[in-house]
Amino acid sequence: MKHKLPRQICQQKINKIIFREIKQQKVEVFRASKKLLAQVRSISESIEKEGLPPYLVKKKLEKGLGYGIFLHPSAKPIAKGQVIAPYAGKVSLDSQNFSDNDSDYIFSIVSNIILTKEEQQLFDPKRRYHPRRLYSLDLDAEKVGNFTRFINHSQKPNIEAHFVQIGRKPEFLPEIVYVASKTIRPGEQLQVCYEGEDKSYWGALNIKPTPITPQTYKIDKSLRLLNN
Numbered sequence: 001m002k003h004k005l006p007r008q009i010c011q012q013k014i015n016k017i018i019f020r021e022i023k024q025q026k027v028e029v030f031r032a033s034k035k036l037l038a039q040v041r042s043i044s045e046s047i048e049k050e051g052l053p054p055y056l057v058k059k060k061l062e063k064g065l066g067y068g069i070f071l072h073p074s075a076k077p078i079a080k081g082q083v084i085a086p087y088a089g090k091v092s093l094d095s096q097n098f099s100d101n102d103s104d105y106i107f108s109i110v111s112n113i114i115l116t117k118e119e120q121q122l123f124d125p126k127r128r129y130h131p132r133r134l135y136s137l138d139l140d141a142e143k144v145g146n147f148t149r150f151i152n153h154s155q156k157p158n159i160e161a162h163f164v165q166i167g168r169k170p171e172f173l174p175e176i177v178y179v180a181s182k183t184i185r186p187g188e189q190l191q192v193c194y195e196g197e198d199k200s201y202w203g204a205l206n207i208k209p210t211p212i213t214p215q216t217y218k219i220d221k222s223l224r225l226l227n228n
């Protein structure tokens, strides 16, 4: 598997804006516990080495859903609160209404950002300055990422995304970490809800997602796909 990026990539010059917006918009950031840090370290090593950890399976689904990630039928259940992995990709600042980026793998971290004239010139040099243009901080796993990019959407997910400061130093940027929100049983599909209150994912694509749950598709001991 070629997706072996354990953690997000972010240019230094974006950091200042991220910290400013977190403060101004009062974005909730979790402090990582020692347990979470140890789990992130362990899964990051596994991603760098193998891409997909051995207890997970990547499987093609039906009806245009593409691939999905399942817990191996012979693996131990994943307990609620266990780290799945950081959602890794490249962090960028995109214009909210006129973005040229139509990637399916974007996680919007913070939106409704107003940039100063200098910042617009730096991050959006092709467009004329507009004081009310809104930007969003996006984490895109289209070109670089890890297996979390194959985790599908559900309204009844078994994973939630936490915005976590990984490490104790204040200059460490928060990252999106997928954590099990309930027990995930062997053979079940890992799923997360793509949308917050802003309905920015499916609303922007103007399509209705297929109403799948972690039990809709399962895999059996021979890694065959079952549709319940």
Ligand SMILES: C[S@@+](CC[C@H](N)C(=O)[O-])C[C@H]1O[C@@H](n2cnc3c(N)ncnc32)[C@H](O)[C@@H]1O
Residues within 6 Å of the ligand: 064, 065, 066, 067, 068, 104, 105, 149, 150, 151, 152, 153, 154, 208, 209, 210, 211, 212
């Ligand atoms: C982050 S990717 C997930 C992995 C994707 N299945 C793949 O093979 O690359 C997001 C894309 O997967 C598909 N997808 C994920 N969950 C879906 C759902 N519940 N209904 C329909 N399409 C879904 C959509 O095409 C969506 O834009």
